[in-house]
Amino acid sequence: xxxxxxxxxxxxVNDKPHLGHAYTTVAADVLARYHRMIGDKxxxxxxxxxxxxxxxxxxxxxxxTPQEWCDENSAKFELVWDSLNISYDNFIRTTNPSHIEVVxxxxxxxxxxxxxxxxxxxxxxxxxxxxxxxxxxxxxxxCPIHRKKPVKLVEDCYxxxxxxxxxxxxxxxDDKGLxxxxxxxxxxxxxxxxxxxxxxxxxxxxxxxxGIPFPENESQTIYVWIEALLNYLTGIGWQGDPKELPEFxxxxxxxxAKDILRFHAVVWPAMLLAxxxxxxxxxxxxxxxxxxxxxxxxxLGNIIDPVEIANLFSSDGLRYLLLASVPxxxxxxxxxxxxxxxxxxxxxxxxxxxxxxxxKLAKNKKITVYRDKNFQEKVKVIWSNYQKALEELAFExxxxxxxxxxxxxxxxxxxxEPWKLTKTDINEFxxxxxxxxxxLRHLAWLIxxxxxxxxxxxxxxxxxxKDEKTKEFTEAKKFGEVKFEKISQCSPLFPRL
Ligand code: MSP
Numbered sequence: 001x002x003x004x005x006x007x008x009x010x011x012x013v014n015d016k017p018h019l020g021h022a023y024t025t026v027a028a029d030v031l032a033r034y035h036r037m038i039g040d041k042x043x044x045x046x047x048x049x050x051x052x053x054x055x056x057x058x059x060x061x062x063x064x065t066p067q068e069w070c071d072e073n074s075a076k077f078e079l080v081w082d083s084l085n086i087s088y089d090n091f092i093r094t095t096n097p098s099h100i101e102v103v104x105x106x107x108x109x110x111x112x113x114x115x116x117x118x119x120x121x122x123x124x125x126x127x128x129x130x131x132x133x134x135x136x137x138x139x140x141x142x143c144p145i146h147r148k149k150p151v152k153l154v155e156d157c158y159x160x161x162x163x164x165x166x167x168x169x170x171x172x173x174d175d176k177g178l179x180x181x182x183x184x185x186x187x188x189x190x191x192x193x194x195x196x197x198x199x200x201x202x203x204x205x206x207x208x209x210x211g212i213p214f215p216e217n218e219s220q221t222i223y224v225w226i227e228a229l230l231n232y233l234t235g236i237g238w239q240g241d242p243k244e245l246p247e248f249x250x251x252x253x254x255x256x257a258k259d260i261l262r263f264h265a266v267v268w269p270a271m272l273l274a275x276x277x278x279x280x281x282x283x284x285x286x287x288x289x290x291x292x293x294x295x296x297x298x299x300l301g302n303i304i305d306p307v308e309i310a311n312l313f314s315s316d317g318l319r320y321l322l323l324a325s326v327p328x329x330x331x332x333x334x335x336x337x338x339x340x341x342x343x344x345x346x347x348x349x350x351x352x353x354x355x356x357x358x359x360k361l362a363k364n365k366k367i368t369v370y371r372d373k374n375f376q377e378k379v380k381v382i383w384s385n386y387q388k389a390l391e392e393l394a395f396e397x398x399x400x401x402x403x404x405x406x407x408x409x410x411x412x413x414x415x416x417e418p419w420k421l422t423k424t425d426i427n428e429f430x431x432x433x434x435x436x437x438x439x440l441r442h443l444a445w446l447i448x449x450x451x452x453x454x455x456x457x458x459x460x461x462x463x464x465x466k467d468e469k470t471k472e473f474t475e476a477k478k479f480g481e482v483k484f485e486k487i488s489q490c491s492p493l494f495p496r497l
Contacts, residue, residue, distance in 0.1 A: 003041045004035040007258045007290040010231050013048040013073045014055050019322075019334075020296055022258070022306035024267065026319050027328065027395065028255050029086045033389050035451040036087075038473045043248040045235040046072040046081070047092030051225045058166045066210045070095050083307055084315050085452050092235035093172065094228055104215045105240030106275060107203075110160065111216055115274045121157045121202040124150040128226060130208070141376055155207065158185040159200040159216060160226070165270035166198040170456050172269070179282040180265050181393070182329040189265045201226075221237060229268045233277070242275045251280040253393075261285040261313075269463035287331035309345070311344050312336075316451035316493060320347065323395040323450065336392060344496055350406050351443070351454070352494035358409075358436040359461055361418055362487045370431040371480030373437075378408060379442050386446060395450075402446050409439045437462060437484045445476060446456045454493050459491040 008028045013020050025046055032044035050070040059069035074093050081088065092099065110116045126143035133150055143150050155211060170193045172178040173186065178324060180186035204220035205211065211221030213357065220239035232254065237248040261283070269279050288295070296303050310318040321339045324346065327330030382405050389397035420431035444458035459465075463486035475481070 002040050003043070003248055003252075004032075005236070005251045006031055006035075006045070006253045006255065007232050008046040009260060010049040010094065010228055011077060012054075013070050013077070013093075014058050015298075016073075016303065017077050017306060018324075019291065019304040019306050019309065020295060022084060022255070022318070023255060023322050024255055025081060025086055026084060026322050027286065027393075028253075029088075030319070030323065030395060030449040031253065031331075031390070031393070032087055033256075033452060037445070037448055038208075038387075039073045041086055042089070043236060044088045045232065046086070046088045047079055047090070047091060047231060047235060048094070048373065049206075049224065049228045049231075050074065050088065050093055050095045051211040051221070051227065053208045053246070054130060056208075060080060067095060068357060069157040069495070074145045080306055081160065083121070084319065085197055085311060087452075088122050090235050093230045094224075094231060096234075098230065099227075099234040100212050102211050102234045102238060102240040103222065103230050106230055106233075107222060108215050109225075109240070110271075110274055111210065113274065115161045115164070116158050116203065116216075118384075119157065119159050119200075119202075120154060122152075122154040123161075125153045126150045127439075130205075132202070153207075155205070157202045157206065157220065158204040158216070160203045160271070160274070162201045162267065162270050163198045164195060164271055164282070165368075167268060168273060169193055169198075169269060173265070178265070178269055178279050180261075181282060181284045185285045185329075189261065190263070193266070197268070225263055225267065226271070228431055229263065229271060232268075233484040242277050245277065250278045252282065257288055258285040259288065259458045264312065271326040279281060284329075286329050289326055289331065290333045292335040292337075293333055298384060309336075309339070311349075312497070313339060314453075314494070316454045317343055317347055320399070320447075320450050324399045326396070328393050328395045340497055343494065347494035348496040350403065351447070352492055354406055354410060355440060355443075355461070355490070355493055357413065358433075359487060359489050360432050360482075362437055363489065365430075365433060365487075366435050367430055367437060367484055367487075369480060369483055370429065372435045375435055375439065376479040379439075379477070380407070382442075382446070383477050390449070399450070402450075404445070405443065409436065409443075412436075412439075418492050434480075434484070435485065438479055438482065441482060442477075457490050461488050463487060471484075 006028050008024050035042045056066050059066040062069060078091055088385055125132050125147060128146045129143060141150060173180060173190055180189055184257045203223045203226045204214045206220055206224055208221050212227050213483050214220040214222050223318050232251060236248045249377050253265060264283050291304055294300060294302055313321060324342060325334045382401050386401040387397045416432045418429055418432045440458055441462055448455040462484060
């Protein structure tokens with residue numbers, strides 16, 4: 001049994017959960033469920049990022065304490081993830097006292113190693129980003145994200161010697177000691193590391209009063225990004241001793257969108273190198289999507305609530321549609337219209353229709369085991385392509401394997417016309433229906449990571465209980481071993497919209 005540790009970013013608690021957050025979280029959930037399904041020991045971490053000036057300001061505006069504000073907003077994320085069946089193993093909040101304590105220990109460790117020093121920082125600061133920008137990064141003198149004029153600030157602060165890690169990072173990324181995917185994103189990071197001198201990074205703030213106090217000087221707080229990154233360690237129970245790492249460390253995949261790749265591919269590994277902690281195995285930065293051609297943003301007022309979309313298409317429907325719509329890793333556009341089309345073609349007419357067709361044919365029939373050679377070969381190929389796709393995080397390819405299997409089975413029904421066989425060839429009827437039921441069982445497995453509720457409905461219609469379902473995956477992948485004893489009908493899985 002191998003272990004599999006996967007993380008999403010921890011989302012800013014100031015924002016409402018939106019479809020962009022759901023995208024990363026659903027993708028991570030599919031991988032977590034897939035790895036559980038193949039028998040791996042999985043830990044899936046997500047959570048909320050809860051410090052910073054912006055949060056304090058929003059709380060003030062709402063007449064709440066920052067902690068109350070964080071509690072309320074963080075709970076919203078948990079609720080949304082529950083309604084999307086996100087099977088996280090821990091939901092980390094950076095205001096957890098345990099996170100705070102461990103972060104302080106880690107920072108002390110870096111101070112002791114002389115990798116943190118005191119200095120003065122002067123720069124152009126965007127309050128909304130809580131980030132300094134170099135003049136080069138500004139667009140017409142404005143913050144590239146908020147299009148606001150940054151303010152000039154000078155402050156006492158502490159620096160982390162990021163510059164000391166430039167060479168080793170370059171080498172690690174080049175030699176695949178640190179895997180960054182997709183290739184295009186890796187090249188971006190390499191390009192940056194080759195062309196620019198890494199500057200030391202200011203890791204404390206004087207002005208931010210809602211943060212973790214810097215242990216050496218409590219008039220300063222630790223820069224949110226620095227402590228937020230440490231969630232990946234504190235979230236699995238790290239106590240702050242680099243020599244005693246939790247069993248799940250290092251992460252097998254750290255998932256995020258390209259917007260925050262640099263923090264994860266440069267600052268984060270440098271912090272780990274500094275602490276002498278092994279690096280994550282893979283950092284994967286997927287693309288950004290727009291909704292109906294527009295960037296989702298608060299100012300445009302077009303933030304899409306994932307629950308609203310799940311109410312239209314069901315939670316499984318949304319999970320499927322998110323990952324079927326855009327090749328993972330690339331940018332793309334999604335829209336309600338595209339979702340309706342895909343829902344109707346793939347889920348209502350495709351999967352849903354096939355399941356109800358087969359269950360009707362099998363109603364009240366006694367069916368004995370039969371091994372169809374063609375199907376045995378077919379599912380072998382499907383599983384192999386599907387698994388390869390998921391190992392590569394090519395969700396859309398795994399989905400097209402599922403669709404191709406559905407077409408294959410539909411074609412088989414059209415050829416065999418089983419409804420005629422009851423009168424002409426009862427043996428052949430049995431074999432065809434067994435093959436169809438066995439195909440549904442395989443489909444239930446194939447869709448499980450993407451659509452766990454639908455998968456469970458199919459399993460229970462087939463009379464397969466949980467125990468049998470969790471038996472060895474290699475057994476489950478065989479075709480023609482399982483007996484079907486009590487077939488029941490299920491209500492339409494995906495009503496046509
Ligand atoms: N709090 C930081 C992360 C700290 S991790 C140590 C943060 N939070 S965030 O709430 O802004 O979330 C950013 C992430 O949300 C992206 O990396 C991505 O995973 C997801 N997405 C937000 N909008 C998205 C799209 N429009 N498209 C795709 N992913 C999106 O950054």
